Amino acid sequence: MRSFFKGCGCARPTRCPHPYTIRFRNGSGKQLEGGGFDTQDDAIERLTQIYTEKKRTAPSVAEARRELGQKTVAEYAKQWRPRQRRMTEYSTGEHVNSSINVHIVPRLGSRKLISVTPIVVERFLDELEADGVGRGNQVNILRTLKEILRDAYDKGAMADDPVKGVQEPEYVRQKVAIPDLAYVKHAAHRHRPVGRPTVPVAGARRQPEAGLHAGQMPCAQVGTREPVRRHPGPPHHSPAPPRLTACAGRQPLMPSNSRAVHGPTPRAAAARKS
Numbered sequence: 001m002r003s004f005f006k007g008c009g010c011a012r013p014t015r016c017p018h019p020y021t022i023r024f025r026n027g028s029g030k031q032l033e034g035g036g037f038d039t040q041d042d043a044i045e046r047l048t049q050i051y052t053e054k055k056r057t058a059p060s061v062a063e064a065r066r067e068l069g070q071k072t073v074a075e076y077a078k079q080w081r082p083r084q085r086r087m088t089e090y091s092t093g094e095h096v097n098s099s100i101n102v103h104i105v106p107r108l109g110s111r112k113l114i115s116v117t118p119i120v121v122e123r124f125l126d127e128l129e130a131d132g133v134g135r136g137n138q139v140n141i142l143r144t145l146k147e148i149l150r151d152a153y154d155k156g157a158m159a160d161d162p163v164k165g166v167q168e169p170e171y172v173r174q175k176v177a178i179p180d181l182a183y184v185k186h187a188a189h190r191h192r193p194v195g196r197p198t199v200p201v202a203g204a205r206r207q208p209e210a211g212l213h214a215g216q217m218p219c220a221q222v223g224t225r226e227p228v229r230r231h232p233g234p235p236h237h238s239p240a241p242p243r244l245t246a247c248a249g250r251q252p253l254m255p256s257n258s259r260a261v262h263g264p265t266p267r268a269a270a271a272r273k274s
Contacts, residue, residue: 002022002047002050003023004020004022004023004037004043004047005021005023006018006019006020006021007021014040019035019036019037019038020035020037020038020040020043021034021037021043022034022035022037022043022046022047024047024051026054026066030066032114032159034046034117034160035117036119050159053159061156065155065156065157068113068152068155068156069112069113069152069157069158070112070113070114071113072112072113073104073105073108073111073113073148074108074109076113076148076152077104077109077148080147080148080151080152081096081097081100084096096144099141099144100144104141104144104145107124107127108120108124108145113149113152113157114157114159116162117160117162118161118162118163118164118166121142121149121162121163121166122166124145125138125142125166125169129169135169135170135171135172136173138168138171139168139171142168142169143168146166149162149163
């Protein structure tokens with residue numbers, strides 16, 4: 001038994017804009033319905049295709065297709081994933097597994113393959129949009145779902161293409177401006193620091209030493225700091241202690257060698273005199 005009708009309930013069904021729905025029986029005798037036909041001719045053409053395919057298909061093949069169509073999306077996705085031998089596991093494979101386990105199975109996992117239609121896929125995309133999934137991620141998820149459903153469609157699990165007419169979400173990539181070499185050099189020269197950084201040394205003034213090599217630490221500036229004038233009169237400088245005159249000759253001052261500044265300890269000096 002094959003028929004087509006409109007379930008809108010309008011007074012003039014032939015003139016209303018609602019689509020037609022067809023009703024037919026598959027190879028096992030189970031009654032099924034399919035919708036989305038704009039005109040009577042489209043509905044009649046689809047019913048004719050189903051009748052012709054039913055006559056040409058062997059009963060064993062029809063039974064195998066019927067059993068395949070009774071599987072759920074989660075079961076078929078679990079069988080489909082190991083067959084993708086050309087998929088790179090550490091990059092594309094991880095994204096596909098995430099799309100299946102996080103988005104596809106929780107929303108469509110319990111639905112049978114034979115009941116998946118383009119309207120179901122459209123609602124699936126609406127749920128992704130309502131849950132706040134990004135447009136770029138939606139495109140990747142839909143591509144994975146299309147590959148699974150079309151593989152099942154090619155094997156005869158569904159009578160119609162379940163993703164026919166489904167449009168991908170519009171994803172506009174952000175434009176990235178890559179500067180040329182001249183711009184990079186100009187920006188680096190403009191933000192270059194004036195002077196060299198100084199290495200902090202105990203007792204040394206923090207100012208750049210232009211005469212030092214890379215890795216050499218500056219000496220303590222001995223006797224160059226102006227004293228505080230507590231009494232009127234000409235300014236004077238206090239002489240440096242004798243043990244610090246070596247540093248005034250630009251000898252490197254190493255933090256680990258404190259004897260270069262402070263001289264030998266009293267115990268070591270007494271030992272030398274004796």
